[in-house]
Amino acid sequence: MARQSASAVVAQLLRERILTGAYPDGMALRQEALSQELGVSRVPVREALRELGAEGLVANVAYKGAVVAGVGLGELRERVEYRAVLETWLLNAAIPFLEDADLDAAEAIIREMESCTLEEWSALNWRFHAALYRRAGKPFVLDALRQLHERIERYLRVHLQITHGRPKAHADHRQILALCRAKDVQRATAALNAHILNVSDTLVASVQAARDHAPSLPRRRCGASARSGGADVPSAVPLPENHAEGGGAGQDSVPGGLDSAKQARS
Amino acid sequence: MARQSASAVVAQLLRERILTGAYPDGMALRQEALSQELGVSRVPVREALRELGAEGLVANVAYKGAVVAGVGLGELRERVEYRAVLETWLLNAAIPFLEDADLDAAEAIIREMESCTLEEWSALNWRFHAALYRRAGKPFVLDALRQLHERIERYLRVHLQITHGRPKAHADHRQILALCRAKDVQRATAALNAHILNVSDTLVASVQAARDHAPSLPRRRCGASARSGGADVPSAVPLPENHAEGGGAGQDSVPGGLDSAKQARS
DNA sequence: GATGCGCGGATCGGATCCAATTCATGCATG
DNA sequence: CATGCATGAATTGGATCCGATCCGCGCATC
DSSP states (O other): OOOSOHHHHHHHHHHHHHHTTSSOTTOEEOHHHHHHHHTSOHHHHHHHHHHHHHHTSEEEETTTEEEEOOOOHHHHHHHHHHHHHHHHHHHHHHGGGOOHHHHHHHHHHHHHHHSOOHHHHHHHHHHHHHHHHGGGOOHHHHHHHHHHHHHHHHHHHHHHHHHTOHHHHHHHHHHHHHHHHTTOHHHHHHHHHHHHHHHHHHHHHHHHHHHHHSOSOOOOOOOTTOOSSOOSSOOOBOOSOOOOOOOSSSOOSOSOSSOTTOOOOO | OOOSOHHHHHHHHHHHHHHTTSSOTTOEEOHHHHHHHHTSOHHHHHHHHHHHHHHTSEEEETTTEEEEOOOOHHHHHHHHHHHHHHHHHHHHHHGGGOOHHHHHHHHHHHHHHHSOOHHHHHHHHHHHHHHHHGGGOOHHHHHHHHHHHHHHHHHHHHHHHHHTOHHHHHHHHHHHHHHHHTTOHHHHHHHHHHHHHHHHHHHHHHHHHHHHHSOSOOOOBOOOOOOSSOOSSOOOBOOOOOOOOOOSSSOOSOSOSSOTTOOOOO
């Protein structure tokens, strides 16, 4: 191993930090600080930031820097609906091919989820869902779905923490699994759809509440200078302001969405 | 303007060249040649390649370089089905909100498509479809769909050229538009679904035929060696082969799919 | 006292230079 | 004659240096 380039390592590290929420929305990612922390030059850091920019995880602005791209409320809702559409489709396609082994594996995952940390829960949640869809034979779509899951995950985490929604989710999972065992495509997809959309409503509500409670993002000032104590999550500097709250419906957290993908077609 | 970095310019240029098919699947993108041709150093080229790698357009391999990522037959089929699912969903959501102005605009686009080049046709085709979905109020999904369109486009182009499928497509479009005018959600989505999947079958078949006809990919490499005359699409030279044809069903053109997005989760 | 301007630190983007890796060719050897 | 290994060119990846841009601060001016 260790065959991969430094850019890839940096990109993976930053990706994890963003997806786990260690780097909150809107946080500025300074090249210098990161390169210093990770012991590499700024070049691989820059490449990593560009990569993450293409993935939509950060917003790059020329000569200003990169900030962790947040997801607006409307977009969050949209993503959850998107998730519901994809998952019901995949489940519908997969059920006929589901074998006992697959279902048993899924059940094992459910049992694991009974007692685990919140971080583990997220990963297991994805594994459970993916286990049900793998037989659909659509790896490309499955990968797109995985990415979608990842992007929603961090918001879902805070939501679960607040609402203690895990028991409900577990019950849903068991029900869905049972309907899959019964090969009841109609009811299974309906239950799945309800499961996802149900989360959606409460999720959007709790995220909204959280943002209302602290409308001014707690941008932290950097200070990579402070060397006291072991800095676990080091380089992170708040960034120059930017509350260009584009009025209108739904409040977006960060201006940048996916910018690099935006191109004008003649 | 001109406020964007050189990396962004290079990325956009390469993107267009790949999506239009100027750079065929499997072509090696050499940093040195590109930087020389575009008059920049290798650094912004590298960043652009990494960006495109994150988008899945090229496959980056450490210390080996980047090649234009092809789409395997199975994956192509999958993408078209994916497209059908997204488009029917969006149309379904949009129809209630479609106003006469939207429908008239769509009809104008159809008329434009009657007589235009193949390049223009692709762009107009997207604009027509997008016009029908915009009212769904799902910009994020619409953007994802646009990307999906772009990736299929180049294969569709050759397909249309071979099969002369444009008249059929036009008829489909007119029918779909009429059903939208009638607010007949059921029939409209059904017609749309058939329209897309119908293309799918013949598309996959023709791509397969094309690949069977020339199984050994004419790998070319980019580069601007020939200085005579205005070289619009830089010269092309063969490249190290690599036909690690993983047996199994469906032949993949290029090993790399979207690699940078692949990460092992503990 | 408010406003416009210029300067300087901080940060980013790009170019050049150097190290690391891969592949191919050719030679030695069994 | 086939096979394994060394050596070299070609190419990529990373580090350092330099110019460009942005932002905040202070000062002059009205």
